[in-house]
């Protein structure tokens with residue numbers, strides 16, 4: 001078949017994103033390998049642990065990891081970040097500074113839970129509401145979504161109608177707020193004021209279990225009635 005002579009504007013306007021989920025740690029946290037198809041540059045979001053599994057996934061899809069992003073400071077999300085940063089030589093972005101108290105006690109927390117490899121970590125860049133992070137041609141807006149933890153953030157790519165929400169929102173559920181400095185009312189406000197308004201058509205991946213869409217959660221999530 002002859003190649004289509006028309007310029008493919010859409011592919012330039014909507015650079016494609018690809019995602020591979022790697023469940024890690026005893027908490028089966030969804031470590032997310034996300035990359036830009038155009039450049040093959042990738043980010044590892046929430047490398048909580050089980051680094052060999054993450055590195056196998058990176059090798060399998062043949063991408064170049066250039067960054068690590070953290071949605072929040074809990075051990076299942078951040079416990080492996082320091083070691084992965086060392087192994088890959090890439091910077092860590094996020095979460096919001098409100099989770100410093102979690103990030104500087106990861107090794108202690110790990111000893112209590114039998115996750116001996118967890119290490120304390122300080123990110124190269126704290127993130128705040130309105131900041132941007134980018135991987136290849138994909139630009140994500142940072143949303144500060146406290147409640148599950150004070151420093152939780154979500155990443156939103158407007159062009160792809162796609163978000164990574166950490167433990168703020170799940171399919172049919174919401175994040176725990178019984179952990180240190182959790183706040184139920186604040187979490188509900190974060191979801192209703194920042195995540196749902198991104199749009200019904202926005203799909204998301206989250207820290208545990210299957211992803212969903214804002215539309216589905218708006219109408220059926222029992223915690224948001």
Ligand SMILES: [Zn+2]
Nearest residue numbers: 072074148167
């Ligand atoms: Zn968490």
Ligand SMILES: [Zn+2]
Nearest residue numbers: 029076167207
């Ligand atoms: Zn989690």
